[in-house]
Amino acid sequence: MNALQFSVIFSDIVLTILIAWYFWFAPKAQTRVAVSASGAQEVAITVKGGYTPDVIIVQKGRPVRLTFTRQESSACSEKVLFPDFNQNASLPEGEQVTLEFTPEKSGEFGFQCQMGMLRGKLIVEEG
Numbered sequence: 001m002n003a004l005q006f007s008v009i010f011s012d013i014v015l016t017i018l019i020a021w022y023f024w025f026a027p028k029a030q031t032r033v034a035v036s037a038s039g040a041q042e043v044a045i046t047v048k049g050g051y052t053p054d055v056i057i058v059q060k061g062r063p064v065r066l067t068f069t070r071q072e073s074s075a076c077s078e079k080v081l082f083p084d085f086n087q088n089a090s091l092p093e094g095e096q097v098t099l100e101f102t103p104e105k106s107g108e109f110g111f112q113c114q115m116g117m118l119r120g121k122l123i124v125e126e127g
């Protein structure tokens with residue numbers, strides 16, 4: 001193996017590792033939600049092959065208003081569930097659907113599609 005072959009193979013390996021790291025370990029998009037003038041914490045979430053953003057940070061004891069817009073027709077994402085808050089909603093394609101509830105305890109709470117394939121996380125912090 002000459003130096004050129006070595007460097008091509010070596011850079012291939014490095015690139016592969018970087019791509020794997022990016023998909024498996026890179027931090028997901030986090031959104032820390034500001035409290036609006038109405039006192040609610042409002043977030044718009046796009047549903048398309050997943051939830052964007054998928055990590056949402058809110059404060060305890062203030063209403064959370066999550067507006068989902070589903071931009072795909074895949075049956076997988078037609079419902080969203082927040083089991084810890086007894087909330088769920090159907091998401092017709094292209095329509096805005098708002099879920100509103102007030103988290104009364106802090107912690108990390110998952111949300112997901114009805115099959116659990118798409119997942120996100122609501123992080124509730126002490127206010």
Ligand SMILES: [Cu+2]
Nearest residue numbers: 076113115117
């Ligand atoms: Cu699903």
